Amino acid sequence: MKGNYWRAAKAAKACVIVDAEDYFRFARQAMIRARKRIMLVGWDFDARIELAHREDGQSDGPEPTTIGDLIYWLVETNPELEVYLLRWDLGAIGSLFRGKTIFTVAKWAIHPRIHVKLDAHHPTGGSHHQKIVVIDDCFAFCGGIDMTGDRWDTRAHRDEEPERHRPGKGPAYMPWHDATTALQGPAAAALGEHSRDRWKRATGQTIAGIRSKHDVWPEALPVQFEDVEVLIARTAPKMPDQREVTEIEQLYIEQIGRAKRWIYAESQYFASRRIAEAMARRLDEPDGPEIVIVNPEAAQGWLEPLAMDTARARLVAALRRRDKHGRFRLYHPVTRDQEPIYVHAKVMIVDDMILRVGSSNMNARSLRLDTECDVAVDCSRPSNSGCSAAIAEVRNDLLAEHLDASIAQVEKKLAASGSLIETIEALRFKGRKNAKSRRRTLVPYEIPDLTGVEAWLADNQILDPEGPDDMFEALSNRGLLRRLSGWRRSRG
Structure with missing residues (x-):
């Protein structure tokens, strides 16, 4: 019944992705396919995290594997691409001083097609907790995984995992279980509309939608649902x-x-x-x-x-x-x-x-x-x-x-x-x-x-x-x- 959700929209393809090893790898592959726009909406973000591990054969090309370097490489390679990154303002205070993050953000700041904003549009004590990536308004990830540290793990959740450490060969962290979804089609466009609305509330700037139907779906990502109607539900404070x-x-x-x-x-x-x-x-x-x-x-x-x-x-x-x-x-x-x-x-x-x-x-x-x-x-x-x-x-x-x-x-x-x-x-x-x-x-x-x-x-x-x-x-x-x-x- 309407009122339990914001929008019902079709997804030509949809899939649940479990744990960040697969999510990070597929996110990188999808972003490489972007033509016009990448929007990242998150609670936290760490430019240093590895999206793919070359030693495991997960890197399938010359594109950088860290998210910070990848974003810069993509906009430099494609003069039509713009990147919008929106994250919770209070959560950003400490993260700006993680390793080389502050230098990456400074590098982005002078690039005319990379837009980074801290979202302060929330009440006292509240946070922006959504985790969404939208590519060309035709493909999206939506779920619980932030592109930040302490998230990567395999589905084996091994006790000894050499790759499960903080960026820059930092300390190891505990095994981590997480999940998100991949969506292609009108449902992704609806998440793009939602993300642009978040951007406008945070910045006052209006971003136009994109009409695009090209196939962003990563080749190795399974399709669990086809032509399925997806409900999108939100929380927003008064x-x-x-x-x-x-x-x-x-x-x-x-x-x-x-x-x-x-x-x-x-x-x-x-x-x-x-x-x-x-x-x-x-x-x-x-x-x-x-x-x-x-x-x-x-x-x-x-x-x-x-x-x-x-x-x-x-x-x-x-x-x-x-x-x-x-x-x-x-x-x-x-x-x-x-x-x-x-x-x-x-x-x-x-x-x-x-x-x-x-x-x-x-x-x-x-x-x-x-x-x-x-x-x-x-x-x-x-x-x-x-x-x-x-x-x-x-x-x-x-x-x-x-x-x-x-x-x-x-x-x-x-x-x-x-x-x-x-x-x-x-x-x-x-x-x-x-x-x-x-x-x-x-x-x-x-x-x-x-x-x-x-x-x-x-x-x-x-x-x-x-x-x-x-x-x-x-x-x-x-x-x-x-x-x-x-x-x-x-x-x-």
Whole structure:
């Protein structure tokens, strides 16, 4: 229903790309095919990152492999090409001083066809969290992967990975799981329109659209969907010159409400009261769907664990009390040596009917405070009736990655059991002592003990406000569990 999304548009080709090794390589190939314009909209950006690794045979030509050098090379080689890069202003403060980034930005600044802007059009405490690349208004990437450091990893998520280090042979970082989409056709043009609107709000400058139908699709990128209708949903906070946009929140709630058998989700956080309420309603039903969420073991940083991990603990505890039928599970992935894999992907798959990928997390700020952009394929749309097999394959492929299994193994177990939870429990490695038998797996989430301060921070949403007004709302009017607790009292 309209209101849950901004635009419905066809994609001649579409694909889900899992993990940044493939995304960076395909992004480079697509940008090399650009003729008129490349637009990059991001939360963070690091000009030093490698998009392809020559030693692995991923570099397929003379074009530079680092994103900063590639952009400059492309505009120097093609006199008709312009590049627009828009990123969140506050997040740029530290990144300008990473290695040679400041010199790359200075080099770009004097080039007449490279335009770099820091986007300050957000409320206090808000951020621009979208991750979009649009090429010639006919091809786009939209999802959860930023072109920055600490993102690159392979789908193997090996414990020892020589290439998983910060730019300039900096320190290694933890294994990283992520996802985005590739789209070609009118859906990409719509994302181009959205990105140009973001540029205008940030700069006051109008950029005209491009009419282009040339094929930007990288040759090795699989096509999972053809001639499919894609829904585009956004979050935008209320501002003096901007109405509040809550399409992403509404789409989450509507899609959770439609599930018949399974909801499978991957998210960096699970801290949204509104999403938890929607799930609680389904858990109350005697024949409702199973709900499986894959989260990282812990949020990164020093503030995030206080805000997100404590809120997750409170919500999961509340949902487990509501889960009378044993249909709710939360897991986190680990490597072969049982080390945490960080989940940054933002994915939700409902039955074999709905696939959504984007920038939004299951936390309050993604629904009301930050700018976000998600895309979804819904089989109930008249032109999408043949999409269910491809959607099921995306879900089974993600589970196979986490469980170190084959897609065929996942399909067989799921068909035999009819249960997503039973399938995961049957396939997941459960800690046998033989080191040779170890493999990647999913580990059930355990609710930690919370200190009084952590519980207070979570319950009052101090670090995860639900919108611009909530930043300054009296604490007596806030509360992570205020509705879940009320339901528990009134409905048992």
